[in-house]
Amino acid sequence: MGNLLQDKVIVISGVGPGLGRTLAVRCARHGASVVLAARTASRLDEVAKDVADAGGRAVTVAADITDHASAENLVTESLAAFGRVDALVNNAFSIPAMKPLARTDFDHIRAGIELTVLGALRLTQLFTPALAESKGAVVNINSMVIRHSQERYGSYKIAKSALLAASQSLATELGPQGIRVxxxxxxxxxxxxxKQYFAHQADKYGTTVDRIYEHTAAGTDLKRLPDTDEVADAAIFLASPMANAITGQCLDVNCGEFHH
Ligand SMILES: NC(=O)c1ccc[n+]([C@@H]2O[C@H](COP(=O)([O-])OP(=O)(O)OC[C@H]3O[C@@H](n4cnc5c(N)ncnc54)[C@H](OP(=O)(O)O)[C@@H]3O)[C@@H](O)[C@H]2O)c1
Known part of the structure; x- marks a missing residue:
């Protein structure tokens, strides 16, 4: 693998078993030191081990990004460990309500906004001085839900659309300090x-995972679905100096399922 992030320090907020883990390992393979943040310390330790196995350096900080003091501590610990921060990747996710908006409890909608929008904004605010010093970058992990209006995705779409809006405004506001968003x-x-979801669907409808995959992939230009590595690579590109003139943009990684 290349060295796109050689000597860079990347903070990944919301590290779980999916994209967060993959991002951490691939950032390390590209030469970065990583700070891993989420609420579950044991998971962070597992991912830190994967990073070490890949030859990288990781520190873990148990943090709840909806809590201001906890987020402040993440900044303190990141700077204490590495002395600088070159990129913040906001990846945190919790399963949304998945009900029609007409029947969604406002508390669910509020919780989605609190995590996805205000969590990312809080970290961006708190890391701004460090990112201004490094002329660094923020990468917000969004979703294709902003490109469609399918039923039951309403509360997720509200949160991710607001995250996109915040990302664009922050790009304008932080650009003069040399920070890209x-x-x-x-x-x-x-x-x-x-894979687990398709297996569940296959069971429920008496079909196979392969058939469901083919049916889903048929809706993309490339007739396949992106894997986790391919999604992580788009975030790494945007965090890296290869994207030094790119800000305020959203890169869709969907094998061409939606064009915009
Ligand atoms: N998976 C998909 O198919 C898909 C598709 C499109 C977009 N995305 C986006 O991709 C991103 C990653 O999704 P993923 O499912 O792969 O995630 P992941 O890396 O497996 O996990 C994300 C982690 O965020 C952490 N988190 C939740 N609330 C938090 C909080 N208050 N403070 C700190 N950390 C918190 C959770 O860990 P703790 O519980 O330990 O805190 C969770 O494990 C998300 O932004 C998601 O919207 C995913």
């Missing part, structure tokens, strides 16, 4: 979660 919008990600 971009988004990655993945579609389906052919990883563990989707």
């Amino acid at each position: 971009n988004s990655v919008a993945p579609g389906y990600i052919w990883g563990e979660t989707l």
Whole structure:
């Protein structure tokens, strides 16, 4: 693998078993040191081990990004460990309500906004001095939900659309300090979660995972679904000096399922 992120320090907020883990390992393979943040310390330790196995350096910080003091501590610990921060990747995710908006409890909608929008904004605010010093980057992980209006995705779409809006405004506001702010919008990600979901669907409808995959992939230009590595690489590109003139943009990674 290349060295796109040689000597860079990347903070990944919301590190779980999916994209967060893959991002951490691939950032390390590209030469970065990584700070891993989420609420579950044991998961962070597992991912830190994967990073070490890949030859990288990781520190873990148990953090709840909806809590201001906890987020402040993440900044303190990141700077204490590495002395600088070159990129912040906002990846945190929790399963949205998946009900029609007409029947969605406002508390669910509020929780989605609190995590996805205000969590990312809080970290961006708190890391701004460090990112201004490094002329760094923010990458917000969005979703293809901003490109469609399918039923039951309403509360997720509200949160991710507001995250896109915040990313664009922040690009304008932070640009004069040399900070870039971009988004990655993945579609389906052919990883563990989707494999389990397709297996569940196959059981329910008496068909096979392969058939469901083919049916889903038929809606993309490339007739396949992106894997987790391919989504992570788009975020790494935007965090890297290869994207030094790119800000305020959203890169869709969906094998051509939606054009915009
Ligand atoms: N998976 C997909 O198919 C897909 C498709 C399109 C877009 N995306 C986007 O891709 C991103 C990653 O999704 P993923 O499913 O692969 O995630 P992941 O890396 O497997 O996990 C994300 C982690 O965020 C952490 N988190 C949740 N609330 C938090 C909080 N308050 N403070 C700190 N951390 C918190 C959770 O860990 P703790 O519980 O330990 O805090 C969770 O494990 C998300 O932004 C998602 O919207 C995913």
